[in-house]
Amino acid sequence: MKDTAYALSASRTLWELVDRRADLTPDRPVLLQDDGPDHRVLTFGGLREGAERVAAGLYGMGVRPGTVVAWQLPTRIETALLSFALARLGAVQSPVIPFYRDREVGFALRESKAEFFAVPGTWRGYDHTGMARRLGAKGVFEAYDDLPDGDPAVLPAPPAEGTSVRWIYWTSGTTSDPKGVLHTDRSLIAGGSCLAHALHLAADDVGSMAFPYAHIAGPDYTVMLLLYGFPAVMFEQFALPDALEGYRRHGVTVAGGSTAFYSMFLAEQRKRPGTKVIPTLRLLAGGGAPKPPDLQHAVTREMGVQLTHGYGMTEVPMITMGSPDDTAENLATTEGRPPAEMEIRIVDGEVRLRGEAVCQGYLDPAQTAEAFDEEGFLRTGDLGHLTGTGHLVLTGRRKDVIIRKGENISAKEIEDLLHGHPAVGDVAVIGLPDAERGERVCAVVERAAQAPGAEEPTLAAVTSYLRAKGLSVHKLPEQLEVVDALPRNETLRKVLKYKLRERYSGTVK
Incomplete structure (x- = not known):
């Protein structure tokens, strides 16, 4: 299994990865939709077939290789089909978090120069189509239950290389306008490979997506599924304790998301001490925010599962990752180790990065020039150091240093x-x-x-x-x-x- 996964990680494009996995295990499930009474299954073969039909429908609408298509869609099977259809065409896609509103969405549409915009219609009480019209978006179409459809015979050949920019992700924009982060198929495959290989997962595992698929974690996680051939449960609306039944029903073995998710699972476990809140769960994994050592120890002790935490950002979806075979001390006090392909350099206390998983820069060339040093290392703004075993310890962010x-x-x-x-x-x-x-x-x-x-x-x-x-x-x-x-x-x-x-x-x- 490990050799197969490593071989698949050499795929040039995301579509090639989909194609190769569908050839290997066409009937195995990849995505399990869990929305209360709605339980649907998409196989690896169904992902390839469905994405090709959606790609043909998009082609009929005028989407071509290089066409910029923005989408603001929830965590659903249809969203994955649309995204991989765009990857099949070689379009440039710009995912937008579903909770963003006029300011962030308008900025993303303008800066990316999107020619099409896929929205879910009215979702969770909010009229996304109305917002898109109000913003003057081009090529607006709804993609929730129904997706464009066509005959794959009309499609051009899939992209042959994965080093062109085909993804524009958006930083959170918490203090200013968001930054458009430029990724390639290869950078996303490299990031997902780091996650997959560090966690030592297997074909009989069952994962979970409780976060927005439009986040950089979406392809990160999906690459892991394609490499190792196991499924994940998709939660369109995640809340505890309501979602617990879905985790139990599908026998989830790997859950997580970020530090806040660990805390939520631990809080549910504390309501039923002595009885595993998710009987099949063996591993919590995630990243995206600092993890206090006390939380690590509490999860391991009270939930009876391992917790492996990692370090990533929109610019580099996976930098380091804790591994199940790390020591308890390293799991509690470090962010794990980088893969061989990721170079980490500490300059004046700042973590700097160079490797295939690092983005190509930003839509704004001035931001790109500021972000990379003269040797091509990305300045992260995070402070830290490497241990003698190669584990990364983060000590904060430059702006989080208080000068008293x-x-x-x-x-x-x-x-x-x-x-x-x-x-x-x-x-x-x-x-x-x-x-x-x-x-x-x-x-x-x-x-x-x-x-x-x-x-x-x-x-x-x-x-x-x-x-x-x-x-x-x-x-x-x-x-x-x-x-x-x-x-x-x-x-x-x-x-x-x-x-x-x-x-x-x-x-x-």
Whole structure:
């Protein structure tokens, strides 16, 4: 199985990967749709056949190799069929997260110069078609239950190389307009291969997609399915505990998404201590946000499963990944190791990257020039170091370094410690402007689920706890804010620190 997967990872294009997998295991399932009473199955052979028919329908609409097609669609079998149909044609596709609205969508359409725009119609109470018309989008068509259809005999030959830019992904744009990130088929295959080979998965595994398929994790995960020939359950609307029945029904063995997802699964497990919340589950895996060591240990101890965490970004879908055969210490305190094809260089504490999985740059050439150094390494803005075993330890982001009275303070160090406090569900540490200190340390704490009447954290209790953990006095928070829920994005539930800075910058404690 491993040799077959490594051979498939050499595919030149995503369509070649689909084609080769369909030849190997045409009748095995690849996608399982779970939406309450709606359970559908798509096989690897059905993926190839269906995508070719959709590609023919798109061809009849005027889509050609190089045509830019944007799509804003939920996590559904039809979305995967449309995306692979575009890959079959060699079109340039620009996925847009379904929760984005006029500002982000309008920006993506304008910057990508999209000639067609696929939308789900009215979805979850929002009229996406109306928004597209309002924005003056070109070539608007609905692609939810019904997709374009045609005779594959009309299709030109599939793309022969995978090094041309055929994907435009969008960064979250949390502090400014999003950036259009340029990817090739080969960069997406390289990213998915890193994930697949690190996790040591097999054909009898069952994965899950609880995140937007339009996120960079969509192709990352799908490449893994194509390499190893196993299926994944797609959740169009993910919420716990409602989704648990779907995980149990399909016998999911691998779940996850990001740190917030681990916490949600752990919270459900704590409702039923001693009984596995998903009986078949053996592995949680993901990335996209920092993972506190205490959460790693709690998941392993209480859920009885392994947790392997990785490091990736829109620009590089998979950089490093923890592996099931790593030590418990490495799994808890590092982001795993990179594959042989990924070069990591630490320059003045910053992580820089070079390799096939790295994007080709941005739509804006000025942003590309700023992002890459003179040797072609991508500047990530993340701070970290490599251990003697080649594992990567992230210590924060450049903008997350708080400078208090001239001393650098890592927000992540304080966050990791506070995650162990019993009254803390989650935490974000930020620097706020301060006339005397330059910046002051503010901890924004999300209340832990606990019994009614339990005491919530106070500044005195938090600082006392951190002192007991050995944190230096000059790093102690000077401000504490307690909230019911931290603001998060809608993809991998990453905490939006910029919103916290906006909310609390005017406060004085």
